[in-house]
Structures are given as C-alpha cells and as structure tokens.
Amino acid sequence: MSNKPLIILGQNIPEGKRTVLDIEVAKLHTRTTVKVPVIIERSKIEGPVILLLAGVHGDEINGVSIIREIIDQKLNVPKKGTIICIPVFNIFGYLIQTREFPDGRDLNRMFPGTLNGSLASQFAHQFTQEIAPFVDYVIDYHTGGGERDNITQIRLDSVEEKTLELANVFNPPFVVHSSYIAKSLRESLKKMGKTVLLFEGGKSKNLDPVVIHHGIRGTKNVLIHLGFIDGEVSLALKPTFIKKAKWLRSNHSGMFKILVENGTHVKKKDILGVIQDPFGEFKKNIYAPFDCHIFCINKTPIVNKGEALFHVSIEE
Missing domain, CATH: 2.40.50.100 (RNA polymerase II/Efflux pump adaptor protein, barrel-sandwich hybrid domain)
Known part of the structure; x- marks a missing residue:
C-alpha cells in the first residue's frame, strides 16, 4: 500500500529519495532571489516527520554546524518516516552575520506571521502555512545572543511530559524550564500541536566543538528513540534540571x-x-x-x- 501524499511547498515529496526545495524569501536590491534550502529525506516506510531547524537568528551558527554534520554523516536518511533539515533559516542574517531580518525585526518574535506584514512576518507566515503543518517533531537550535555563552541545554516547559522525556533522551548537560514566549516559533508550533525541543549552546558568531558534539549526539539519540534511524541511545550524562x-x-x-x-x-x-x-x-x-x-x-x-x-x- 502506498503512503499518503506529502505535499511541501507545493511539491509532492517522493518516497525513498532525497528532495531539495527552496523557500523563496525575497529579492535583493540587485534582483537576485534569496532562497532558503529545505533538505528532505523521505523513507519508503510510513512514519512521523521531524524538522531539524537552525539559524532562526542569522549569527547563531553552532546549530547550522550541527545540522550540517547530521547531513554529512547521513543521519538524516530515515529507515521510516521523514527527516526535514533547514540548516539556515534566516538566510539574510546568516549572509551578513546579524541576528535580525533586513527589516530589523527578530524573526523569532514574528510567528505565526501574516500574509501582508513586514518581510519577517511574511516569511514566518510562509513557513507556518507550508512547512509547519506537516511536521510532528521539531528540534530548534539556538545559541546565546551577543556575548552570552550558554552551556549546552534543552529548554522546555517542564509540565509537558512528552517533551521532558525527549529532552532526557537528547541527554544534554542541562535541562532548563522555560515558559513560552509570545509570537516565538516554539510557541506557534506548540499551538499547532507539535512537540518541540529548543536547543541552546554556545554563543553567537562562534563554532564551539563541545556544543556541536553534544548537539549531534543528542539529535542522533532522538532520531533513534523515535524510530527514524537504527542504533542505540547514548545516555552519557545525567542532566542537571533547572526549574x-x-x-x-x-x-x-x-x-x-x-x-x-x-x-x-x-x-x-x-x-x-x-x-x-x-x-x-x-x-x-x-x-x-x-x-x-x-x-x-x-x-x-x-x-x-x-x-x-x-x-x-x-x-x-
């Protein structure tokens, strides 16, 4: 029996193949189109969909490196279900290494977005309409802003048992209770019924090999636990929980x-x-x-x- 169709950004995603799509954000002043690559690996076996997403803030590059290594090691090729990778979400900010969108807005305060609002709001709206509805789980990778250096941690609402279970499977050094922030990506996805892990590690404009190692190991743990890939979960740490x-x-x-x-x-x-x-x-x-x-x-x-x-x- 064939799996049900998976339509993302207007395209049917074939089974058992790698598909690379683009979110077309806008054009530069030179009329060059700015595109955000979306890398999709869909198994031939029906299963859940997980999104690995980094670079909501353009200068936070540890998460970009984590997803890059996940792809390089082919950990994003599932035995069942679908794994979507967006290594650089705020491509504008990434290009010039700034936190914000070109309109000066923090993309992570613009969700779910609007069709005719600011550039950041329109981009948030496109994601909310065309990608978010089709995912079940999300890992959203961040770092500390500016010179703030975060120890590797997963942030969550501690009353959510399913999220807390996944956080312990991720097995970071720290798990931190964090209330939802209005109009953030995490809050918007929660309202849509998605399970979200918010990863924090290191600081902006910096590649931290320890943080990246924790991120790769933790992501692999979650993919194994949810049945996307084969392997054994590595519980190398006893996370410190901060309420x-x-x-x-x-x-x-x-x-x-x-x-x-x-x-x-x-x-x-x-x-x-x-x-x-x-x-x-x-x-x-x-x-x-x-x-x-x-x-x-x-x-x-x-x-x-x-x-x-x-x-x-x-x-x-």
Missing part, C-alpha cells in the same frame, strides 16, 4: 574578569568574577549569593552597571 533561575547583574561598570567555568556548581560567597577599572584603582568581586549552577555567562569584556553577567539556578 527556576535568575540573572546576577553587575553592581558596577568596568572591565569584567570571569573566574569560574560555565556549567559549574558554586557555593554561596564563592567569587565568580571581578569588575575592575583600567587604572588599577578599583576592584570589586562578584560573589555567588547562594549555592547554584551557572549555565550561562556573559563573556563581554566591558560591562555597565545593571548588565546581566551570570545566569544561575535557584535551588529548591
């Missing part, structure tokens, strides 16, 4: 010297870093206010008073 968190902010402006490793557990009154002036006259330690895990560090060398420096767990 509540807060940012530790700078009480002073100055040069920021970091004294702890990202991902470590610290005790109350441990020195995490130092704020100092360039003239050798001012130096203030930053202390841990309580026992906590550090799962993101702002690695900017110069900080202003009130700037977020360390994202830490609030332990219960």
Whole structure:
C-alpha cells in the first residue's frame, strides 16, 4: 500500500529519495532571489516527520554546524518516516552575520506571521502555512545572543511530559524550564500541536566543538528513540534540571574578569568574577549569593552597571 501524499511547498515529496526545495524569501536590491534550502529525506516506510531547524537568528551558527554534520554523516536518511533539515533559516542574517531580518525585526518574535506584514512576518507566515503543518517533531537550535555563552541545554516547559522525556533522551548537560514566549516559533508550533525541543549552546558568531558534539549526539539519540534511524541511545550524562533561575547583574561598570567555568556548581560567597577599572584603582568581586549552577555567562569584556553577567539556578 502506498503512503499518503506529502505535499511541501507545493511539491509532492517522493518516497525513498532525497528532495531539495527552496523557500523563496525575497529579492535583493540587485534582483537576485534569496532562497532558503529545505533538505528532505523521505523513507519508503510510513512514519512521523521531524524538522531539524537552525539559524532562526542569522549569527547563531553552532546549530547550522550541527545540522550540517547530521547531513554529512547521513543521519538524516530515515529507515521510516521523514527527516526535514533547514540548516539556515534566516538566510539574510546568516549572509551578513546579524541576528535580525533586513527589516530589523527578530524573526523569532514574528510567528505565526501574516500574509501582508513586514518581510519577517511574511516569511514566518510562509513557513507556518507550508512547512509547519506537516511536521510532528521539531528540534530548534539556538545559541546565546551577543556575548552570552550558554552551556549546552534543552529548554522546555517542564509540565509537558512528552517533551521532558525527549529532552532526557537528547541527554544534554542541562535541562532548563522555560515558559513560552509570545509570537516565538516554539510557541506557534506548540499551538499547532507539535512537540518541540529548543536547543541552546554556545554563543553567537562562534563554532564551539563541545556544543556541536553534544548537539549531534543528542539529535542522533532522538532520531533513534523515535524510530527514524537504527542504533542505540547514548545516555552519557545525567542532566542537571533547572526549574527556576535568575540573572546576577553587575553592581558596577568596568572591565569584567570571569573566574569560574560555565556549567559549574558554586557555593554561596564563592567569587565568580571581578569588575575592575583600567587604572588599577578599583576592584570589586562578584560573589555567588547562594549555592547554584551557572549555565550561562556573559563573556563581554566591558560591562555597565545593571548588565546581566551570570545566569544561575535557584535551588529548591
């Protein structure tokens, strides 16, 4: 018996073959068409559809590298079901290494989008109408914005048992509770009934080999667990679960010297870093206010008073 048709971007996706489609975003001022490649591998055996998507923010390239390696290792060729890869979603931002769309908007605050809105909103609408309805699972790969360096983590709403199960299968160092953000891709997909893992690791404009390794291993685990590919799930870690968190902010402006490793557990009154002036006259330690895990560090060398420096767990 033949599988039911799978129509994506107006094309019927054949069974047992690789199909590469393009989302046509817009034209540059030179009239050159900008296209987003969509790589689809569909098995001859009926099964679920998973989307691996990176580069929602154009300067977050760890996820791009993760999906690139997934494709290179042929882990995206399923024994059943369909695996869709979009390594670079915000192609505009990727080209010039900026977070935003050319209209200055954050694409991850534009979903589900509108037909006649801003460029980012139109692009979000096209994805929501022509790709999102056909997927069952999504892994959305991100990094910290700017100089914020995230330890490898999966973010989710901890009340969702199915998502939490998949997060543990992904097996990252950290699993972090994160409420839904209005008009984000993750929220829009949730409203459509999709199961979404939000991957965070490293910082923008940087390729981190440790983060990329965790991302490949975790993605492979999920693909095996859901039956897309053969293999054994590798549970190499015991993830640290963070239900509540807060940012530790700078009480002073100055040069920021970091004294702890990202991902470590610290005790109350441990020195995490130092704020100092360039003239050798001012130096203030930053202390841990309580026992906590550090799962993101702002690695900017110069900080202003009130700037977020360390994202830490609030332990219960």
